[in-house]
Amino acid sequence: MGRVVVDVMPKPEILDPQGKAVAGALPRLGFGQFASVRQGKRFELEVDGPVTDEVLAAARAAGEQVLSNPVIEDVVAVYEDTEVPAR
Amino acid sequence: MSRIGVVTFPGTLDDRDAARAVRLAGGEPVALWHADADLHGVDAVVLPGGFSYGDYLRAGAISRFAPVMGEVVDAARGGLPVLGICNGFQVLTEAHLLPGSMIKNDHLHFVCREQVLSVERADTPWTRDYAAGEHITIPLKNQDGQYVADERTLDELEGEGRVVFRYEGWNPNGSRRGIAGISNAAGNVVGLMPHPEHAVEAGFGPDGPKGPRTGTDGLRFFTSVLKALVS
Numbered sequence: 001m002g003r004v005v006v007d008v009m010p011k012p013e014i015l016d017p018q019g020k021a022v023a024g025a026l027p028r029l030g031f032g033q034f035a036s037v038r039q040g041k042r043f044e045l046e047v048d049g050p051v052t053d054e055v056l057a058a059a060r061a062a063g064e065q066v067l068s069n070p071v072i073e074d075v076v077a078v079y080e081d082t083e084v085p086a087r
Numbered sequence: 088m089s090r091i092g093v094v095t096f097p098g099t100l101d102d103r104d105a106a107r108a109v110r111l112a113g114g115e116p117v118a119l120w121h122a123d124a125d126l127h128g129v130d131a132v133v134l135p136g137g138f139s140y141g142d143y144l145r146a147g148a149i150s151r152f153a154p155v156m157g158e159v160v161d162a163a164r165g166g167l168p169v170l171g172i173c174n175g176f177q178v179l180t181e182a183h184l185l186p187g188s189m190i191k192n193d194h195l196h197f198v199c200r201e202q203v204l205s206v207e208r209a210d211t212p213w214t215r216d217y218a219a220g221e222h223i224t225i226p227l228k229n230q231d232g233q234y235v236a237d238e239r240t241l242d243e244l245e246g247e248g249r250v251v252f253r254y255e256g257w258n259p260n261g262s263r264r265g266i267a268g269i270s271n272a273a274g275n276v277v278g279l280m281p282h283p284e285h286a287v288e289a290g291f292g293p294d295g296p297k298g299p300r301t302g303t304d305g306l307r308f309f310t311s312v313l314k315a316l317v318s
Contacts (some may be wrong), residue, residue, distance in 0.1 A: 066148075
């Protein structure tokens with residue numbers, strides 16, 4: 001079994017209200033060293049076989065067409081997760 | 088009598104209110120199910136509010152792939168009047184019938200209020216019973232209501248007169264340029280975040296000039312489309 005990770009983030013020019021709220025909460029809990037926070041999404045796509053170039057290409061296409069909305073989000077990374085824990 | 092389809096997705100909340108608004112305006116509401124790949128010959132379609140598919144992934148993102156949406160997209164491109172309210176507006180943006188997208192309200196709170204809008208365009212099939220520049224009051228209730236698009240798209244919308252409604256007085260969610268509702272280039276597809284279907288009958292609407300709960304400013308969306316269909 002293989003696993004592909006697709007990371008989606010809000011576009012840099014889009015204000016990220018959730019990240020801003022998290023950034024506001026951190027100093028109240030003693031984490032004063034972080035200037036800002038942006039919150040995105042991580043998708044884990046599993047395949048029965050190995051992660052081939054075709055699988056990665058399909059994961060990127062799914063990321064761009066379904067998992068993200070290109071108006072507000074970017075697919076920032078598509079990669080094989082090589083440390084798949086046994087389930 | 089004109090038949091107006093009202094789509095129900097899993098998680099849709101306001102389909103009954105939308106159907107009731109159609110009936111009060113003098114039309115015949117037709118229930119359309121998300122799994123139907125058939126519009127049953129309706130003359131117009133309303134995509135109501137709610138949390139279709141739990142807003143999973145993004146608001147409206149999964150609904151776009153429902154069988155009924157393939158039919159709605161084709162018919163809309165052919166000129167069928169389509170109105171998306173709140174979650175329905177989000178579905179229309181995800182289906183690429185309308186540009187831009189909605190993100191969380193800038194203040195992060197769910198908002199539920201009686202909202203004043205200015206009607207910018209009174210020449211769409213959904214707004215012809217209003218006057219351009221008129222102020223109307225209808226409910227607004229959402230979490231992901233902040234309309235965003237890039238500057239070029241916003242300039243295009245303004246330049247082509249496709250901003251149909253703007254928030255008046257206070258921008259309740261941080262929407263770019265105070266935009267509350269827009270149309271496609273042809274004008275037959277309109278989406279907005281506030282809820283006209285909740286302001287169609289005295290006793291149940293926002294406060295109005297005649298007293299508490301007397302506001303029925305939303306009814307003319309539905310009378311507008313019925314008139315547009317027979318003219």
